[in-house]
Amino acid sequence: MSLRFSLAKAAGAVSTWGLRHVARRPAANLPGKIALAIDPSLLDELRGKCAQGSVITVGTNGKTSTNNLLADAFEAAGRTIICNRTGANLAAGISSALLQQPTAQWGVFECDELWLAHVLPRLRSNYVLLLNLFRDQLDRCGEIDRIQTSIAGALAASPDTVLVYNADDPLCARIADEVPNRTVAYGLDESMGLAQNTVTDAQMCQKCDGMVRYHYRQYGQLGDYFCDQCDFARPTLDFAGRDITITPAGVTMEICGPAGCESVHTPQPTPYAAYNLVAAYALCREVGISTADFQRAQDAFNPRNGRLQRYRLGGRDVLLNLAKNPTGFNQNLKIVEADQGPKMVAFFINDQVADGHDISWIWDIDFEELAGQPGTVVFAGGSRAHDLAVRLKYAGIEAAVIENIEDAFSRLGALVAAGTLPADAAVYAIANYTALPPVHAALNAMEAAEPAVAPAPTPAPIAEAAGASAAPTSCHPERSAEGAEPKDPATSEPSATPASLASEESPEPPVIIAHMLPDLLNLYGDGGNVRILEQRLRWRGIPVEVRRIQHGEAVDFSQVDLVFMGGGPDREQKLASEQLLAMRDELAVYVEGDGPLLAICGGYQILGRQWLWGDELVPGLGLIDMETRRPGTSADRLIDNMVLESPLATHPVVGYENHAGRTYLGEGVEGFGRVVSSCGHGNNDDDRVEGARYKNVVGTYSHGPLLSKKPEVADWLLACALERRAERTGTPAADLAPLDDSAELAANASMVKRLS
Ligand code: GLN
Numbered sequence: 001m002s003l004r005f006s007l008a009k010a011a012g013a014v015s016t017w018g019l020r021h022v023a024r025r026p027a028a029n030l031p032g033k034i035a036l037a038i039d040p041s042l043l044d045e046l047r048g049k050c051a052q053g054s055v056i057t058v059g060t061n062g063k064t065s066t067n068n069l070l071a072d073a074f075e076a077a078g079r080t081i082i083c084n085r086t087g088a089n090l091a092a093g094i095s096s097a098l099l100q101q102p103t104a105q106w107g108v109f110e111c112d113e114l115w116l117a118h119v120l121p122r123l124r125s126n127y128v129l130l131l132n133l134f135r136d137q138l139d140r141c142g143e144i145d146r147i148q149t150s151i152a153g154a155l156a157a158s159p160d161t162v163l164v165y166n167a168d169d170p171l172c173a174r175i176a177d178e179v180p181n182r183t184v185a186y187g188l189d190e191s192m193g194l195a196q197n198t199v200t201d202a203q204m205c206q207k208c209d210g211m212v213r214y215h216y217r218q219y220g221q222l223g224d225y226f227c228d229q230c231d232f233a234r235p236t237l238d239f240a241g242r243d244i245t246i247t248p249a250g251v252t253m254e255i256c257g258p259a260g261c262e263s264v265h266t267p268q269p270t271p272y273a274a275y276n277l278v279a280a281y282a283l284c285r286e287v288g289i290s291t292a293d294f295q296r297a298q299d300a301f302n303p304r305n306g307r308l309q310r311y312r313l314g315g316r317d318v319l320l321n322l323a324k325n326p327t328g329f330n331q332n333l334k335i336v337e338a339d340q341g342p343k344m345v346a347f348f349i350n351d352q353v354a355d356g357h358d359i360s361w362i363w364d365i366d367f368e369e370l371a372g373q374p375g376t377v378v379f380a381g382g383s384r385a386h387d388l389a390v391r392l393k394y395a396g397i398e399a400a401v402i403e404n405i406e407d408a409f410s411r412l413g414a415l416v417a418a419g420t421l422p423a424d425a426a427v428y429a430i431a432n433y434t435a436l437p438p439v440h441a442a443l444n445a446m447e448a449a450e451p452a453v454a455p456a457p458t459p460a461p462i463a464e465a466a467g468a469s470a471a472p473t474s475c476h477p478e479r480s481a482e483g484a485e486p487k488d489p490a491t492s493e494p495s496a497t498p499a500s501l502a503s504e505e506s507p508e509p510p511v512i513i514a515h516m517l518p519d520l521l522n523l524y525g526d527g528g529n530v531r532i533l534e535q536r537l538r539w540r541g542i543p544v545e546v547r548r549i550q551h552g553e554a555v556d557f558s559q560v561d562l563v564f565m566g567g568g569p570d571r572e573q574k575l576a577s578e579q580l581l582a583m584r585d586e587l588a589v590y591v592e593g594d595g596p597l598l599a600i601c602g603g604y605q606i607l608g609r610q611w612l613w614g615d616e617l618v619p620g621l622g623l624i625d626m627e628t629r630r631p632g633t634s635a636d637r638l639i640d641n642m643v644l645e646s647p648l649a650t651h652p653v654v655g656y657e658n659h660a661g662r663t664y665l666g667e668g669v670e671g672f673g674r675v676v677s678s679c680g681h682g683n684n685d686d687d688r689v690e691g692a693r694y695k696n697v698v699g700t701y702s703h704g705p706l707l708s709k710k711p712e713v714a715d716w717l718l719a720c721a722l723e724r725r726a727e728r729t730g731t732p733a734a735d736l737a738p739l740d741d742s743a744e745l746a747a748n749a750s751m752v753k754r755l756s
Contacts, residue, residue: 008039012099028088032095043091043122046098050082054107054123055283058116058151059131059166061328063089065268065307066131066276067110070283072297077289080104087305090115094123106287113147114140121157128155129283130165130172131275134220135201135364135523136325137356139639139658143523143569144201148175155179164283166275167235168222174206176235186282188253189240191216191223192271197330199364199527203519204572207232211519211551219271220327239282244274255281262291266298268308272331306431306440313446318427320443322436324355326364332430333369342375343426344415346408347392347399348382348435355433357641358656359384360703362391363528371396375425377415379408382435386747390708391528393743394535401746405429405439409446509729510543511721514560516603519550520576524658526566526600528705532714533562533721540737542722551579557590561728562721565603567703570660573602574613577620580606584621591623596696596720600706604691604699605661612661624694625666631685636660638701642680643755644690646673648698648716654709654751655690655702657681663701665692672700677755696720709748711741 012035019027036042047054057067064087071083082104084097089110097109111119113133120128130151133144141147152175155163159180165172167185176183202221205212210229217223226233242261244253250267251274266277277298284294311318323329336345351357362384370376378399380388385401392399402408408429415421431439515530530546537544549555557563568576580587591597597607605611608620611628620627637660644653653673662684665671672691675682682690682701691700698713700706707714715736726733 002039002045004039005042005045008035008042009099011035011038012096016096016100026086027100028084028086028096029090029092030096031099032088032092032097035099036091036095041122042095043098043119046095047123049098049101049103050105050107051103052079052105053126054109055127055129055287056116056120056123056125057108057110057129057131058113059129059172060113060134060136060325062131062272062276062279063087063110064305065303066129066280067108068303068305069276069280069297069301070129071108072301073280073284073289073294074106074108074287076297076300077293079106079289081106081108083108084110085303091118094119114150117150117154117157120154120161124158125161127162127164127283127286129279130163130175131279132166132169132220132222132327133171133201134325134327135361138361138524139356139358139656142637142639142658142660144171145569145571151175152178155181162286164279164286166222166279167237168218168224168275170202170206170212170221170225170232170234173235174232177206184238184282184286185235186239186278187224187234187237187241188218188244188274188278189224189237189242189256190244192218192244192246192274194219194271195334195369197326197366199326199518199522201327201523203522204575205230205232209575218275219331222275239278239285241274241278246271246274251277253277257282257285259285264291264295264298267301270308270331270335272328273308306436309440309443311443311447313427313443313450315424316427318429318443320429320431320436320440322433323430324432326361329362329365329430332428333366336428336430337369337373339426339428340373341426342421343428344377344379344408344412344421345370345428345430346379346381346402346405346439347388348405348429348431348439349380349384349388350382350432350435351384352434355435358524358639358658358703359387360525360528360656360705362388363525363531363705363708364522365391367392367395367397375421377412377421377425379411381405381408382431386743386750387708390743390747394528394531394708405442508543508734509725509731510545511537511561511718511725512559513544513546513562513564513721514555514557515546515548516555516563516565517551517576517579518548518566520572521566521568521603523569523572524567524601524656524703526603526703526705529566529598529600529707529714530564532705532707532711533564533718536711536714536718536736536739539739542734551575555583557583557586557595559728560590560595561725562717563587563590563595563597565597565599565606567601567603567659569602570613573606573611574618576602577606577611577618580621581619584623587621588623591695591697593724594696594720595724596717597698598706598717599697599699600703601657601659601701604701605659605663607692607697607699608663624692624697624699625669626663626692626699628661628663630661638662638681638685640680641677641751641755642675642682642690642702643677643752644673644682644702645676646713648672648693649710649712651710651712651745651748652676652752652756653702653706653713654748654755655680655700655704655706657701658703659701663692665689669694672698672702679755709744709751711739711744 168187205227608626671689
């Protein structure tokens with residue numbers, strides 16, 4: 001035992017004692033962090049504390065639940081364990097657990113995807129259980145393939161580790177394909193018949209330039225898939241779940257493995273619980289835990305850690321759950337929607353480091369499904385409550401911004417008093433990573449106070465202050481500048497509400513929006529821009545048709561009034577580039593004819609002469625005189641919030657950048673704006689110019705989505721589209737009536753305030 005290790009161990013012990021007894025705080029991370037600072041190879045030494053070895057659970061969704069269930073199953077089988085049960089899953093959390101808990105037979109750890117590369121080669125675990133990979137915290141990870149590479153590298157560095165993986169996920173299957181380790185595939189061998197969501201990850205084949213197709217898809221990119229061009233397909237399942245039934249009492253299925261088929265059950269009634277069930281079962285069978293012990297652990301599983309936790313408060317059923325990415329959120333919405341009764345739903349989105357600073361992904365959640373459910377009252381909370389309220393608004397859901405869950409309950413009391421909701425309306429609280437603990441603590445406190453009658457609720461105002469922003473009358477910024485000054489939101493006339501402007505039918509020809517390649521360029525919530533453009537027309541009673549031009553499909557740009565291209569990962573962007581290059585001439589005619597085009601990040605890069613994919617030079621469309629270079633590796637990305645000044649906007653523009661490429665504009669090409677915040681870079685590391693403008697084309701690195709906090713730019717694009725429609729169809733040009741943009745402006749103001 002080295003002196004360094006002894007010192008690290010002592011520091012871990014002292015800090016654990018101090019945190020627990022003096023600061024009265026949990027000691028899940030800090031002791032490990034201090035000890036690792038003293039001895040970076042700490043885990044090598046601590047490995048010996050798990051006499052028979054260890055298991056590591058990784059994956060985007062379901063880590064904590066699955067790992068805790070595994071821990072219970074190990075214990076039910078009479079095995080002693082060391083486990084990071086609270087979900088502290090970086091090297092510091094795993095080290096803390098190893099330092100604090102007594103020597104045991106097994107280590108059962110959950111580990112963050114990007115930290116596996118540090119942890120696994122040191123622990124040399126017997127098994128890695130890989131659950132799934134979804135877009136999550138892309139501001140930390142860049143693009144999903146970076147996580148894949150990192151996990152594959154970790155496994156290659158620990159070649160004796162067995163990889164037990166979800167073969168229904170093409171992203172996990174690709175890792176299994178590449179590593180030298182022994183692998184065990186599990187999956188669900190029949191369709192659960194679920195309604196599908198709009199955006200899924202990994203639509204492009206993992207091996208070639210083909211697209212992934214499905215015999216059936218469960219949710220996200222999970223399912224029975226195959227490539228339309230090569231032999232990439234779901235591998236043969238070593239553990240296959242069949243005869244799956246999902247009822248309110250839970251999920252039951254038969255799992256067929258090497259030793260035969262057995263029936264298992266989990267009391268959690270969700271499709272993702274079905275995946276966690278087959279994952280944990282496969283791992284348990286591999287390590288020799290009997291099905292009886294496994295089932296006993298399942299039946300008793302009730303971690304009360306805020307994940308799918310039920311309460312009974314004041315005569316109401318309350319359900320709390322974590323959701324931190326579009327796939328998780330969509331699954332939660334399915335639970336909420338299944339309850340047809342009156343209910344209050346409170347969403348909480350924070351943007352701290354552990355959540356990811358970028359919350360553009362909330363636009364990839366299908367909140368639209370919740371709109372129109374009768375007797376549903378929705379609230380938006382968390383540090384990005386205003387952004388959430390905007391997202392919900394464009395889904396057709398009016399959500400007041402709340403301070404915290406207590407505020408939601410007091411507003412619920414007012415709604416009950418007013419007769420809007422019955423006293424026993426169900427409550428759903430869904431929160432992302434750092435937003436969850438305060439909600440969890442508050443609900444636990446309320447539960448502890450039961451059965452005492454809750455204090456009479458104080459009625460609170462629900463509506464936010466109204467405001468409106470001026471709608472431009474022309475797509476030419478110089479003309480709008482000559483026109484009326486933008487109205488002060490506080491003093492402007494009350495504008496028409498979405499409902500009063502909507503018209504059921506109209507004889508006008510629709511405005512045609514072409515959303516280019518949403519199956520390839522869809523990674524950063526950019527599709528939200530299209531929803532915003534579409535809704536802002538609908539709210540004004542202007543008919544609109546969105547054409548989603550998928551990979552391999554053609555489009556006639558002469559019949560289009562607005563073109564949109566989003567951002568995407570490098571591989572997908574390259575395939576998109578190739579397809580767009582084949583349409584280059586028609587697109588050039590469209591642009592030269594003043595057709596409006598909004599292109600974000602990867603889509604923006606494609607507009608230039610060329611861009612770099614790794615070292616490979618990819619020809620661009622050459623619609624704007626610019627090019628994109630790539631000085632660093634994929635780790636060297638420009639990732640941050642940014643505030644811009646733009647001639648197209650009277651208020652500051654707030655965006656979020658996440659790109660490896662650096663764009664340089666040609667002589668005389670105007671930027672979309674200038675970065676005025678201390679954070680954020682824009683086009684490159686040098687000139688603080690952000691994006692580009694040419695005719696009615698806007699290219700920008702701003703995710704967010706851009707238009708969610710910039711209705712003015714949305715309306716500028718729409719004004720251009722209306723002029724084009726008038727010319728194209730020979731119908732009179734329509735005006736854009738002002739809309740109530742108070743929610744968008746509040747979201748903008750709250751971010752500008754934070755970033756300046
Ligand atoms: N793949 C491109 C890059 O990293 C674009 C990324 C994006 O669209 N966010 O530069």
